Structures are given as structure tokens and as C-alpha cells.
Amino acid sequence: MFTIVDRRLNPKGKSLANRQRFLRRAKEQVMRAVRDASGRRKIRDIEVGGDIVISPDGIREPTLHRSSSGGIRDIVVPGNKEFMTGDRIARPPQGGGGGRGNEGSDDGGGEDEFRFVLSRDEFIDLFLEDLELPDLAKRKLKVTESVSWHRAGYSVSGSPANLNLVRTMRNSLARRIALNRPTGDEIKALRQEIEDLERSGQDRARLEEAREELALLLRRTQRIPYIDPVDVRYNRFEAVPRPTAQAVMFCLMDVSGSMTEHMKDLAKRFYMLLYLFLSRRYKHVEVVFIRHTHRAQEVDEETFFYSPETGGTVVSTALEEMQRVVEERFPVDEWNIYAAQASDGDNALSDNAKTASLLGDVILPMCQYYAYIEVGQDGMPAGIGYGGGSRESDLWRTYKNIQGPDQPLAMKRVTHRRDIYPVFRELFSREGAAQGVDA
């Protein structure tokens, strides 16, 4: 006797809880590994999971066992080919008593790294873990634009397409029983009886009676309809407002000659990170690319990053363009607006005042967050490489005046790829959100 059970449909991931416990346990190591890994890989690939190698500190499972070296050991092994009793064999390089402490052991102290795979979600979650958007309360999650329909019980009115047959027939049956509507069988039986009586010609009294009875039944049948309007039920649907979780991200970049490929690359990485972050928070994220020299235009991504352009530098044009796009396509009450500007800090001197007022009066009030990244040459502290001295750039000084505790403006300087992530973390870290001034 035996039974065979199909367990394939049992919930998978029985060890999920164990895995979560494991990740929590090794959190510190995993976080470090994720940070390292994300520094190495392309930002584009940031959204895939992957191999993680962590040090086994904190996830060791120590046991009491004898050391793998030293002492006297008896070993029996298969495959003797040439040895005779009494032969001496040189000690194999590892594993013997070479005085190398615990390294040869494969179940204990010699375990040097632990490799496993993180899923995409786990990777991203850890990556973004302590990032939180500033002023989360401001997110217009409640603003509704679309609705979705959900079943919500039954109603007595509605379109024929929504007729609920089961409910309707149930009501009808109940009413017919309650009002004692004659059934088809009763009438049929009575008709049969009348027919029989007529044919046989006997029992006139019963015939009369039956005829009267039949007339009564037929009358009742007519009075009490099979389906009455009161029986009819319709499926009822209710419109449930769906919160819009949509954001638009403006990428503003100075593409004038003073911006090198390296600077653009830095900027690009920052945008990607921002995009990634927003796409985790919002269901739908639009990206708008605005590049500017002395004039600004909205372009596609390819052009934005790779198409060469020459000209002067007038930042306010980009802000104007952004303002125009927002007014045209992204109503402030429906979209969460984020902007990230990358520049080498150069701006036409005459434009500074205009830029300041535009940013302070128009752009910042409609933004959830405005990040300004000042990119510098590799290997040089930002701000020094340009203009010779350690002076702050024009744009930096301009923005710094606007910046205040209640303004959603953050500013950072970046000179190397590896600075991006820390900068990003700082920009959006829970504590640092309010004051974006670099320390």
C-alpha cells in the first residue's frame, strides 16, 4: 500500500522566511557587498540582481570540532598503486601539519567567503534602503485622475448587459412560490384530465369542476408574471479612484563646450540613479531631457547625452523651457515633479539674476525636489579646476543664495564616478534632505 501525493502546487519559497532572516542577519556585509557591486557595474545594469560575495563574519556557524592540523592522524584511503608497508611519503603541501593554523579546514575556520545570488528586488531594495525622498507628505498620491471599476454587490437598476441571471431567477422563484403561481405541470395535468373526461363523457360534475379550476389557474398565471420587474437584479460596479503615482523627472544639462565627456558621464549616472529611485517610488515615471547652451531645447535621450553642441551658457533658458513643458504637459496637481540639473557651474554673468528669480519664484514652488549637481574634472576638487582659483562657481553662488531650509533644493559637487553614489545618498538621505549644502 502506498500513497502518492503531488506537492508541486504547494507554495514555493518555503525557505523565504529563512532567507529573509539570513539577509537580515548578514545585512551589514550584504549592504557593503551591494555597494561595492553597484560601484563596479554599469548603472544600466543596476536593476539586475546578481552574485554577491560576502565575508562570513557574523554568519558563521561555529561548532566544537578538532583542529584540522597537528596531532597524530590515521587515514585510510583507496587507490594504492605503489606503496608498501613502511614507505614514507612527503607531506602533501596543504592539509598536513604545515603549521598553517586553521586554513585547511573546509567546514570551519577556513571558510573565507560566502557567495550567493541576490534577486533583482533584493538588490535594489538594499541599494536604496536608506534613501527616502524628502517631504514625502507632499507626494500627491491622492490626486485622482483615473478610476477603476470594482464589483460592489447588486442593484435594482442597470444596463441589460449587467443583468445578474442567478439573482434574478432566485428572486423570481421565491416570489412565484410565495404567491402560489401554478406551475406548468399542474396546468398540464388538469388539461389532460379534462381531455380524458371529455373523451369518456362520464362524470360531468367533475368535468365542470376541472374546467373552472383550469380557468382559475390560468387567471392566476396571468396575474402573477413569471418574471416581474421587482425580481430583476443587476451587478453593481463602483468606481474606485486610483491614486496617481506618477512623477516626471526633468534632466537639465549644460552641453556647452566647457562640459567634457567625463562631466556628461557623471551627470548621466546621476540621472540614472535618480530615475531608478523614482521608478521604485512611482508607478509611472516620465523623463524629460532639456539641454541648453545659450538656448535650451527639449531633446530625446540619445541627443541629450551624445549630440555635440556649441554655444554660450545661459542657464535661465533651460529653466524657461522646463516651465513651458510643465505648463503644457504636466499639470502640477497631477504630477510629482523632480528636477536634476547638471552643470560645470558656468553661467553668463548677466544671466545670474534672472536664473535666481526664475528658480526661486517659479521652478522650486512646483518641484518636489530640485537637485543641482556640479560636476568637475576628474582628479580635481570641483570648483577649483574651473577659473583657476578655489572660488565657487557663478551658478553655485547664485543657487546658494536661494537655498534655505524650506526650499527643496539640494546642491552637490561631484568629480569622480565613485562620488556619485555617496552624493546621491546624501542628497536623499532622511536627515540630510533639509540642508543640501555640502559640508
Added chain:
Amino acid sequence: MTLLLDAPSGPLYTGADWDYDKVRKVYDAIEQVGVKEMGLDIYTNQIEVITSEQMLDAYSSIGMPLLYKHWSFGKHFARDEVLYRKGLRGLAYEIVINSNPCISYIMEENTMTMQALVIAHAAFGHNHFFKNNYLFRQWTDADGILDYLSFAKEYISKCEERYGLALVERVLDAAHALMNHGVHRYPRRRGLDLRLEQQRSRERQEHAERTFNDLWRTVPSKAGGPSPLSDRDRRRALLELPEENVLYFLEKKAPRLQGWQREILRIVRHVAQYFYPQRQTKVMNEGCATYCHYRILHTLHERGQLTDGAWLEALHSHTNVVFQPEFDDPRYGGMNPYALGFAMMQDIERIATNPTAEDREWFPDLAGSGDGMVALKDAWANYRDESFILQYLSPAMIRKFRLFHVKDDHREPELRVQAIHDERGYREVRQALARQYDIAWAEADIQIVDVDLTGDRRLLMEHRVMNQVVLEEEETRAVIQHLADLWGYEVVLEEVDAASGARLKKHTVGPRTVLGGTFG
């Protein structure tokens, strides 16, 4: 059932795909051979079909279908998953659980032949071994294990709810570190209960009063009263020391643990005890199962119930499983229990039915006894790896594997070949190999020797150092740390040479934080 034999026996199935009907048919045929002809005695079988992912799940929690949650299982899962996905390691073909009914898993990805192989191997071979081997009979409760595990799981998750994940995790960590030292190796003496104890002491007193003789008072005694040694001995006797089951001792005697913490120690201890027989019978268990699947499938093939193709496929898997690389092969990773076990089982059958003169000399009782199954069943029931090898490893086997015995003494520059597969070496090789499988030799002999519960409560432990192999320093400290946390006071582990009594090393660790709360 006998119809199967009489019926024109075409193959039970063709092709690689399996379905439930085929599995049933094959199971019946296997049962015919296994139970009716070989006389295997098995628990009712329950065969569960699972996916490879579920198989991975299953072995990360030490093969049990339900076990409490702990991060270490997640860690094992993560590691197994990487190895499996990268193709570094295949999945085990089967997992079988020593329970009643006996649960064996088969994977949906396998071919019908593999399913047949696994059913013969696990559902009959292992199953018979679980039901009949004395260690399993003595130490495991096949009927209750699943219920117990489900209780344990629930209990621990309730503890987590009530006391928080972190606290429970620390207790489990500590208990896991001591898991190998949480088994009883011998059946225990029944403890005396308090009432009996009181009665005994009353009777003793009455006896003393009845036989009172004032003269005894005048007998001169040694100066200084009773020696302090007897005090220590009495204390040790009261605490039933020395005690090698560390978890048991902590569960019963640790002064600061709370009830739920003791219960968790108890759960871990029970799980360890449940697996204790498996650790001691790897060679026999696998040998028994491999012998069964080979013989059953072979019989089926002879009767034409397996197609030649299926038989070749089964043979392919079988030979993979029983492959023993030699010591200088890069694939060598110790003796393969499947290979050794299977070869020995076949050897026993050969000795019983077709012995050589050498066998008659070495195994006078067994040689030529005629019925291999009787001899095998006797071996399966009454031995564990160590005693099994010591009893049954024949010179023919030693020659087959070309076993040789090497001595590695750290004081000498070279290893020495002590014995090889020749007339002089057989016994020595056999003894040395058997010793490798003796869990008492393989594991450190650690005991709790003393504790002064009324004094500083320092726990004194001793490692009897065998062959001058001391404990691995770093891990030992970590384990002792766990132990100290559970005990709540300082713990000292001394390493004492078993032969000379010399004290080699001393580890002393105080508790970091007391797990058991602050009450005294």
C-alpha cells in the same frame, strides 16, 4: 499481485515521461520484488512529487519537510542555490524521511526510470533500513517525528512573536553551535524522584537509629572531618556529572534560563538526537538502499519489465553514484559511502552464497550460509558503520579498493604507510577504516565535569584530547561564548590529554549578555 509474474511480462513502461499510472505500476512491480521476494520490511510509503525548487528548499532545512525558521537554513539554501544554478552540483535524486509513513520525494523533472530508481532506493532500501536498524529503533520515533516537528515549528514561532526575533535567534544560534553535543549516546538511567529519594533517606536514618550503638562514637576518626574531595564528588553526583550531553545539561540545570528558552534547547536537542543514528550509519544506510535499488531493478530487467534502454539509464546513474575516485584523483573527496556500502553488501551476499577459501577462514559463520538476504538483513538490523566495517570488511574488499593506511604524525617530517592490502595489513586497515567511521573518534570528546552551583557557578568542561589533536581555536571560542551566554556565568574548557592527563590548553569565556533574564 502474483498475476504480474504469470502475465506475459512486457515492459512496464516505455519512454522517458512519467505519469501517475506508470508510477503506480512500477511501484507495484518493485513491491513485488522488494517485499515479496527480498522480504524487505517497510513502513507504509508516501511518495511526494516535488519540483527542483522545492527540493532545494527541502535540503536547506536538513531534509525535513517542516522545521522551525532560522537564518542558517536560509544561508544553506543560498549556497546550495548558487552551486545548483551554476551547475557545480546536481540535486540529490531523492530525499527520504525517517517517519511513519515513510515520505520520499521524487522530482518532477526526472525521467520514469529515475523515478523507478528513486522509489526502489528510497521507498524500499532506506525505508527498510530505518524500520529495522537498531539505532533508529532505539533513538528515533518514526511515528511521532512529523507531529513533533510541527509542534516545534509552532512553538518557536510563538516564542518569536512573544519575545522577539532577536532573542529567539540568539538562543537558537547558541543551541545550534552545541547541537553535536546535544545527543545522548547511551540510554539514560531513570532519574530518582524527590519522594523516592526522601523515602530512601528516611529509611537510611531509621536503619541507623535501629542499629545505633554508642560504641561507634568512640572509634577514633581521621582528623579534619570528611575530605573536601567527597564534597566535590557528592556535588557531581547530584548534578549527574560528568555529562556529555551539553544541551541536556543546560536545559535541566542552567540557572538563569527561562522556560521557553529551555524548551528551545530541548527542541534542538531532539532534532540532533533524531539525526544521530543517520550520522552513524551513512555507509550502511546508503549501501542498503543502493543494494536494494540495484537488485530490484536488475530483477525487473531480467523479467523484461524494464526495457534495455531504461536499464542502461538506471545503470548509468547507478555507476555514477557508486564511483570511488582514488586518493590521487582530483575528484577524490574521501570514501564514497555509496561505493563502499554497495560493494560491501554485494560482498556479503557473495560470501554467503559463493565463498572462497579465504572467506571461509575470515568469516566461518557467514561463508556458505546460503542465503545472502538473511545475512544482509541481520547486518542491516544490528550494526552501525563502525561495527559493520569491523565485522564485514573482507580482504577481497580491501584489495578491490586497494585501501592503505597512512599515519600522519605532526612530529615527523613524512607520512608513513602503516599497512596496505596484503596479508599482514588486512586487519590493521580494517580496524583503521572502522575507526574513521566511529563517531566517538571523529568527534571531540567533551564533557561537563564540574560546577559549583552554590559558589561562583563557574562551569568546568573538559576535552579529552585524543592523539594530541586539540580543538580548533577560533571556533571553539565562539562556541564557548554561546555556551557562556546560555549558562549565564563563566565557562572554562580545559583540554586534557587522554593518555597522559597533561593539561594542554584552557579556554575561559564569560557571558556577554545573559540570555536568561536578570533573575537569579
